[in-house]
Amino acid sequence: MAGQRARGKSLVIAAVGWVVAIWIFFPIFWMFLTSFKGEAGAIATPPRLFFVPTLESYHEVFQRANYWRVTFNTLGVSIGATVVALLFSIPAAYAMAFLPGKRTRGTLLWMLSTRMLPPVGVLVPIYLIARNTHLLDTVTGLALVDMFTNMPITVWMLYTFFREIPVPILEAGRMDGANRWQEITRVLLPLATPGIASTALLSMILCWNEAFWSLNLTSSNAAPLAAFIASFSSPEGLFFGKLSAASTLAVAPILAFGWISQKQLVRGLTFGAVK
């Protein structure tokens, strides 16, 4: 009886899980389907689930824009911003987790508060800084801005992961004569690898999907995938097929990357969940 109830419960949980998963995945699936419908098929009512697929939209997207260049720019921005953010965030999180001071908590909250301002509020000052430092429309400029906007999140995440690491392990390292650098590189980092990997992945995804700064700080040379997608939306005329094709191409690399690193990501996100 109890076994049956438990089985019933797990079936309900599985069903709810599937409903939520389908709910989340459906827009992506529909975008993927629309990208093969052509413009007339994309707006057909009632919407068609079965149709003769065409590569017309992809053909036009590749003809009109340089997909490989924008993907390369996006990779440059995402990897660059993530690497530099980690280089700063690891020592910052280390200091806050293991050497907390009177103002550590306040500093952490203050860092997070920078995320509470709508980006458009600082558009003009950042645009002027980028103009004066010749960083407009450069991968470096966009990577720097993405790094600064993501840093509060990376510091917070790493701080949480580091706090889960037992201090006696670090102390044991120190007892064996490890200096601060060795303590971080030989003891802390290997222990926190899943946490660092998931922080890096999250930062990569945030940079990949970032649209506001990507659209405002770049024009042609450093335009990333967000600008590529925006170029296929039109105020006058049908564009759903082409826009879907461009969006599918834009999310494909990060989706594949997410799938490959799924295990690591889940491990990192649940790191320390059970003490």
Place this chain on the structure above:
Amino acid sequence: MNTIKAVFSKTAAAFLIAGTILGGGAEIAHADSTLTIATVNNGDMIVMRELSSEFEKAHPGVHLNWVTLEENILRQRVTTDIATGAGQFDVMTIGNYEVPIWAKQKWLVELKPDANYDLDDLIPTVRSGLTVDGKLYAMPFYAESVMTYYRKDLFQKAGLTMPEAPTYDQIRQYADKLTNKSNQIYGVCLRGKPGWGENMAFVTSLANTYGGQWFGMGWKPMLDTPAWKGAINWYVSALNADGPPGATSNGFNENLALFSTGHCAMWIDSTVAGGLLFDPKQSQVADKVGFTASPKGPYGKGPTWLWTWNLAVPASSKHIQDAEAFVTWATSKDYVNLVAQKKGWVAAPAGTRKSTYENAEYQKAAPFAKFVENAINEAGPDAPTAEPRPYTGAQFVSIPQFQAIGTQVGQTIAAALSGQMTVDQALAASQASTTRTMRQTGYLH
């Protein structure tokens, strides 16, 4: 302490290396004569981009870099750039709303084309919208006004005939007869999506012909007048009775999709839809579309609708001469002929040059050509409203604050359309918010 210093110095070194690698890869050197052109993703602009290799051939050493963006993103992007004088763009695609405002700010270069360009060939209403104090600040790429599109087959079946100059009351009567909601046929489709360039373009044009206007002399808002009440009552009641469901999310493209898939019996919108609805590749009703003038309200006169997409050179450009050469080329008679030769006359940029409309081949290829020309000639952005007005503009008010005011009022009108408030409440709220903005910006004392 030493260890902390070591960690810090190693981190800093890594940062510098990463920065150098990134920086090295990023800054691609520009040739002196590379023009960056910001534009929207509309059909005519896509053709311009395709044919621009002809310009590059004729101007060796001048290379073109294209930045294509969605209209609202483009507007924000180029405004930021021009206001900060950053000089990222050499040619900008802007509307006739921006041209006079930006010209007064001295953000645009005055354009002086030579005699070959034939300035007098430009349609006068279009040209005057780009001229400030007798100086031309942008060149028109294409222009649009407003027309009524209808389904000839549905009219015939219902025994109706569309007059050459319909009134809004007639449109309502026809819409009531043609609506067949069980078959998803809606009598009339109109813009409902809030925005100064979306629902308010149609609503302003509607209010004008009802005898309404945005402001009276002294910049007093006039949104709670009987004329506006009449216009908005017509709009809300017609769309609720005969419009498609969820009309508050329908803009130009959504209505285009609805009409071209056979769900609208009538649609009053931009003349640019003509080319798209008559194209069998994009429209399932290409052989059933009829068109006539935009309807008239009780006032019967007043400005209707004029939107032009123009090419302008920002004062911050570092290649002004080459940029002027490009703008002149893309808006010239030769360019119109080039498009006709490569893409057919139906694809020629509409609404800017008299010579295009005098061309017999264009008249043959675009059956709606004469209507478009008439609609543009009669758009009257400077025409008088029922009472004297301190502003120009047909479906918008040519002041910098209008984007904010128009969008706010647009949201209130959409709220009336969706039944969240009554028409009277919506207009009272619009009057109050517009009065507040006009006070804050110093127009009203």
